[in-house]
Amino acid sequence: MERFRDGAQDAFEDLFARHAPRVQGFLARMVRNGALAEDLLQATFLSVIRSRGRYEPGTRFIPWLMTIAANAARDALRHQRHVDAYASREDTATPASAAPDDSDPSLRRHLLDALQQLHPDHREAVVLSKVEGWSFEEIGALRGISPGAARLRAHRGYEKLRELLGELELEVAR
Incomplete structure (x- = not known):
């Protein structure tokens, strides 16, 4: 990054x-x-181009880059919630977000559906810790929170996933 900067x-x-x-x-x-x-x-890499002058030499690039990406995702999700809320007011017969497809036998599909139902902070902590392999210290540094707060966000995400996937098991068993 220093060379690009x-x-x-x-x-x-x-x-x-x-x-x-x-x-x-x-x-x-x-x-x-x-x-x-x-x-x-x-958009993330466009932000990298625009922000290259603010990049501090010696700063770890990956957390800096992932912060930009996470902020872009949060903004997009926030925007989508507003669009969905507006659409649901326009058409009350159609729910703003579709429920998971019960006929889909794929656990991956159900897991992704459940992930989408998590609060964005919890989803981010779960994805970064379990999928990307980040430590809670790294997640905390990325979000500007303590490692304990990052761990708590992930834990809340895990609990909600258990709840959502447990409900799925009950629905499939019916």
Whole structure:
């Protein structure tokens, strides 16, 4: 990142090639929409370009990059909630968000549906800790909270997932 910050244009291509797949995977899990994740990936790296002058040499790049990506995902989810709320007022016969498809036998599908129902802070902590393998110290540093607060967010996410997936088991058993 220091090379890019100092004006080496080819350094950006290297950064993008190296980190885009990981960032896109994170974004896809956060927003659960491939096209939106792709848009957010582009927005994230556009922010990197715009913010390169503010990057502090010696700062770890991955947490800085993932903070930008997480903020983009949060903004998109917040915007989507507003759109969904407006749409539900316009058409009260259609729920704002679809319920998980009970006929889908795929556990992955159900897990992704359950993840989407988590509070964004809890979903982020779960994805970063369990999928990305981040420590609670790293998650805390990313969000500007203590490691204990990051652990609590993840724990609340795990509990809600257990509850949601437990309800799924009951529905499937019927």
